[in-house]
Amino acid sequence: MIALSRRQFLLTSTAGSLVALHPFAARAQAGQAHLRILATTDLHCHVQPYDYYADKPNDTMGLARTASLIAAVRAEAGNSITVDNGDYMQGNPMADFIAYSRGMKEGDLHPVIAGMNALGFDAGTLGNHEFNYGLPFLDLVNARADFPVLCANVAKTLGATPREDDLYAPPYAILDRELTDGSGAKLPIRIGLIGFVPPQILQWDRSHLDGKVQVRDIVQAAQAWVPQIREEGADIVIALCHSGIDAGPYAEGMENAALHLAGVEGIDALVTGHHHRQFPGTDFEGEGIDNTAGTLRGKPAVMPGFWGSHMGLIDLMLTHDSGTWTVAAHESTLRPIYERLEDRSIKPLAEDFAPAIEATAQTHADTLAYVRAEVGQTSAPLHSYFALVADDPSVQIVSLAQTWYVAQLLQGTEHADLPILSAAAPFKAGGRGGPEYYTDVAVGPVAIKNVADLYLYPNTLQAVRITGAQLKDWLERSAGIFNQITPGAADQPLINPAFPSYNFDVIDGVTYQIDLTQPSKYDSDGVLVDDTANRITNLLHNGQPVDPAAEFIVATNNYRAGGGGSFPGTGASTTILQAPDTNRDVIVRYIVDQGTISPAADANWSFAPAGGATVTFDTGPKATAYLAEVQERGLNVEPAGDGTDGFARFRITL
Template sequence: MTDLILSRRHFLGTSAAFGAAALLHPFSARAAANQAHLRVLSTTDLHVHVWPYDYYADREADGLGLARTASIINEIRAEATNSILVDNGDYLQGNPMGDYVAYERGMPEGALHPVMQAMNVLGYDAGTLGNHEFNYGVEFMDKVNAGADFPIVCANFADKLGDGARNDTLHLKPYVLLDRQITDGSGQTHDMKIGLIGFVPPQIMTWDQRHLQGKFEARDILQAARAWVPEMKEAGADIIVALSHSGISTAPESEGMENAALHLAGVDGVDAVVTGHSHLVFPSEAYTSGDGIDVGAGTLQGKPAAMGGFWGSHMGLIDLMLEHEGGAWRVLTSESSARPISERVERKTVPLVESDQAVLDATRQAHEETLAYIRRPVGETSAPLHSYFALVADDPSVQIVSQAQTWYIEQMMKGTEWEGLPILSAAAPFKAGGRGGPDYYTDVKPGPVAIKNVADLYLYPNTVRAVTATGATVRDWLERSAGIFNQITPGEADQPLLNPAFPSYNFDVIDGVTYRIDLSEPSKYDPKGELINPDANRIKDLKFNGQPIDDAQTFVIATNNYRAGGGGNFPGNDGSSIIFVGPDTNRDVIVRYIVEQGTINPSADANWSFVPMEGTSVLFETGPAGRDYAAEVQGVSIEEAGEGADGFAQYRIQL
């Protein structure tokens, strides 16, 4: 009950704490007797970005950081009579500070994780789990969560599932009822129970099976919601807000949906939805109205909803005008928005707020320790490591990952039944622009390579896996990867090359074979990996050791736990083909490889290219800094083609 008492005291003092000069929101200003304005402030997908600092680039970054979001939180609280602050998950992993705490500093007895230090300073009222909370194991997650001065809830992650959701042995409480006193428009206070229930994608069982398989279970989000929300009402919840670490999809409801927020909003009894996971903003032009989505009103199936970007880029905000009638509270009207901490001005990120000093002070030691951690040199590179052209040509940032994976798996196969089989390596570019913006690329100059550079090459704490695959599976694996490209019409100029719906982390390049990609063919698979054109054949001239690949031959492929366990829905990868489960992360393997080599040469070997098309050109966007490397790209001729959108540079390839 201590947490609730502390939160209640904060709740009552929000307006007064920032002085009488604050301009009240219209809901607060015009609320009548028995009407109350409640603000639901939210963060989502922080990924340990507490400071406005890019640890991979080792420089300040104005477009991220909870310390910046904190300033908006303080301002928004001051505008309302009543408010609560919640977090929607994915706070524990995602940058070198998270890795430093997990792998080096640890969580000794009594220690506080820096993200919890920051959240405690801000006085969060509740939170839920995201899928990345499980990346370091449940024991570590539990130690971190124990330091929260607020309840963390999750209704569909269980130690053991029962014969129905209400009989599950949940790892955390499914929901919390916050006892609050809210002030109405006449100045009168009312007791209110605000219900908060949390959900995580059930795909955690695949994505982190090394930590979860055989020990924990996950239930479908909507099954859990339909079981627990009625109990919350029975327990006296006046208002129910769902904390959904799950994106917004208009796909029909199906069991085990990853992005279930739209359907969750339709569950009877849910009054509002805080959503996330997709690293997008809602309401915004990233979504279109229809099929239950109303961008203008900021609603999903008529219920107010907000998604606050990622890394602290925005603060999600749901304003509720509540009315007490017939002994019950109901939502009279609502507004939803996402407040940014920065804006793009002339291709630069310009901050809209300054950092909150209290958050910086609380986490300064962890920040400084992280800086020391990332700056340690581990070797040297004789060539630049960059990812500016990783989606259009063989690339040094992907090459070095494959070299390290192959080196590692060759050692691991010795003395096993698989020794002697040819070893290939599959790797994808992680920092390749996209939603991360025009600066979101790997760029390591020749010279010393530090831990920060390795983290830059490989963003995620995946662990190494080896799988077996036939030559036919290798071909289909590459067909799946080739779905990142649009179908190109021969003879036409300046056609868009890349499909924006296809994430770069699913563009696997397989090292150890050579091949070409025929863009005149349609993609065999859609961006989610579903077979759509069974007869399509983009992969041409697929060879191993200079000879056409034997579809029946068996290969060992070095990859990561995400891909081997089914992540990305790649042919042949459902967990059944795994022959080796590495105890080491892919990052650790890269570090060891660089240490052993001393000096690495990551130059791409151009093992893949496009099939030429006479009189045909395509356009793509990359970071402006790629200009320094364009002439060195192997296997394709690249030329500048003007400015792209949102600070990107545009380039042309003559096929």
């Protein structure tokens, strides 16, 4: 690889003001230098502090806010680099506006790249969502980045060894810089950076990547490339790992491999992501994970949230001896851009970074015009406050649209006479998104921003052909979101927080109950853990018990049909339709076709009685406005006080 030398480190410039130095910088002597690694991850095109779904400013998001923290930290010490850890260009209506409406042509500057260029990033890596719009689009976006975008485990073709792979992107970069030591002397240093992405991209974006790229295991790729970075003279190596932290044993091809990557010799520090969580903190525990020291297997690491919610900061005290640098001490911290107060309000902790705002101002204005365009009307409110505990209108409208669309495409085919079901999940259901992270569309006009709010991801519609037995197991997998409860016991937590809401599929076109007193058949990753478990009861189609041998068509998306979430009945062998349209576009077409939609939930699923047991769950405080509605649909639910972190708590009697 050719070493990169783009600019010198930003040096402290106080201009008459006093700057509080980090202890590493304050006590550094001759031959000692303080290096700061400033990191973002999972920005998902959130540059401006604005929620395009709600169409209002939002102080909990935006690179423009994180950037002001980065600028302040750079002033605290003379030596720093800034890196991004992937999933930067997809994830909100601005991203979709660029990809689907305005488009990209050679020479265009994507707004998130404009924001990152304005801040002066030194390097980045690819995330799995970078592939959502296809490789040609990704190439156009990255062509205007003023920094290298790295990835060591995605190849156009695989060679006999990782070093012989024809890689899609540069696997690593070496930055030639100078560090100012404690005496004021400037000493050269070579900083190696290497990037990784989950191998599951081939599954999640098969339609874009099949036959075009191949992948390597993250750890195996690192074991091959890190020694070469060292051979080329890198003094330290920083891994940009768009992969989460899994405390379980290593398995080849694992999605969340950061902990095991930390064990690769030659890596000095790691930036992790993908999980949309925080490290150090309270989100991860297990052998080799030290939240107090901020280390994974003894190596300093950070996972700085998502959407710009946090800046990750790794401080290294480096010692220079006989021409080489070594890490003498380290510290890992997160700096948030906001604080949630006791009254549930948000207190911003960072101001806008003007260059990032200015660089994206026109696209921001264009996006607002795009998302405000009306496509139809709704006669019933669309909300997701109770989507995890009852049949829900925000999920119902997705299923109605998917069924409508697939029925048209299957006319005249060998599948035309089979019953069509639809699988859909609630995407905005609180969780790590916070107590405001719910869909809430009032009766009246429906705009593109509302459709984007209903369906967050740029999935394409697909359909699978499955048996009744596979249908039941699909629902068993989905029911893993619930904890097992004891009959008759009071106020038991209902939801397993480790289970993502996008894997809670509700299947429309059948009716069923979920028996919470039974153990889950599958764990949160979709692994079979109890073959005898039987949570799904009274599974009926047209009022009759579902025959295990009967066949059904299930409308879903490319992620699920391709095996995402490890649901029974999915995969290439069962996929019978790969539509050219996104699920979101299908919803828009359906609303336009209907003019006015009436997506009242039909209560096709419910909880089985459990001897009067009560369970609790947390949702957004605005759920109270819809309490009577869900009670009318048969859910025995009542307020139960305040939850944690701004949520409201409710109680269900079974």
